[in-house]
Amino acid sequence: MHATAAAPAEEWGAEELLRDMLAEYRGRIALVSSFGAESAVVLHMVAGLDRSTPVIFLDTGKLFPETLVYRDRLVAQLGLTDIRTAEPEPARIAAVDPDGTLWRSDPDVCCWQRKVEPLDEALSGFDAWITGRKRYQGGLRRSLPMIEHGSDGRTKINPLAGWSLADIARYFAEHDLPRHPLSAHGYNSIGCTTCSRPGAPADDPRAGRWVGFDKNECGIHLPRVAPLSRTLQP
Numbered sequence: 326m327h328a329t330a331a332a333p334a335e336e337w338g339a340e341e342l343l344r345d346m347l348a349e350y351r352g353r354i355a356l357v358s359s360f361g362a363e364s365a366v367v368l369h370m371v372a373g374l375d376r377s378t379p380v381i382f383l384d385t386g387k388l389f390p391e392t393l394v395y396r397d398r399l400v401a402q403l404g405l406t407d408i409r410t411a412e413p414e415p416a417r418i419a420a421v422d423p424d425g426t427l428w429r430s431d432p433d434v435c436c437w438q439r440k441v442e443p444l445d446e447a448l449s450g451f452d453a454w455i456t457g458r459k460r461y462q463g464g465l466r467r468s469l470p471m472i473e474h475g476s477d478g479r480t481k482i483n484p485l486a487g488w489s490l491a492d493i494a495r496y497f498a499e500h501d502l503p504r505h506p507l508s509a510h511g512y513n514s515i516g517c518t519t520c521s522r523p524g525a526p527a528d529d530p531r532a533g534r535w536v537g538f539d540k541n542e543c544g545i546h547l548p549r550v551a552p553l554s555r556t557l558q559p
């Protein structure tokens with residue numbers, strides 16, 4: 326029985342859905358992970374089903390060194406064999422963000438250059454991708470379905486959509502998974518060094534992202550409409 330057939334996806338457990346989707350999209354599906362505060366859960370689930378599943382890691386060039394250490398630790402511990410790092414084009418960054426301060430004046434364009442475009446390129450050839458988003462993260466994620474069909478023709482699978490913070494904590498404990506080193510320092514959502522702050526409440530973890538801006542998504546989960554800015558012109 327397929328999660329996309331008779332039963333609505335919401336009736337499926339996270340691992341059940343993942344098993345089904347990995348089989349249905351074999352060779353055409355990737356997990357996209359930030360190796361952030363809660364990433365270990367879905368990474369662990371996918372590794373338990375198929376360690377060779379491609380994992381796309383977006384390295385913006387502005388990540389915490391702790392994230393890179395944590396990525397290496399998790400990859401080794403979980404036995405993942407196909408990590409693909411997506412990075413922005415150095416020439417592009419040199420042209421539009423030569424001093425690395427674009428995040429301060431135009432974070433939408435910065436995310437577009439450092440995240441959206443590199444991810445779109447990395448997803449080329451895949452028909453489906455897996456994310457670790459949850460509804461309790463708020464904002465647009467409040468109504469997140471377990472399966473989405475994007476305007477780009479790709480299927481997006483969100484196996485943890487309905488999970489609570491307690492579910493995440495329980496999974497970490499049950500499987501003895503290591504926490505991101507910055508979790509102990511109050512970071513509940515961890516992205517770039519410049520755009521992540523500690524101290525956000527646990528039930529609104531993304532409040533620590535892009536503080537001072539009217540922004541709570543980097544753009545990789547939004548429809549692809551390039552932000553209007555002169556900085557996009559070469």
Ligand code: SF4
Binds near residue numbers: 385427428439440519
């Ligand atoms: S999170 Fe901040 S630094 Fe990172 S790509 Fe987006 S705007 Fe730029």
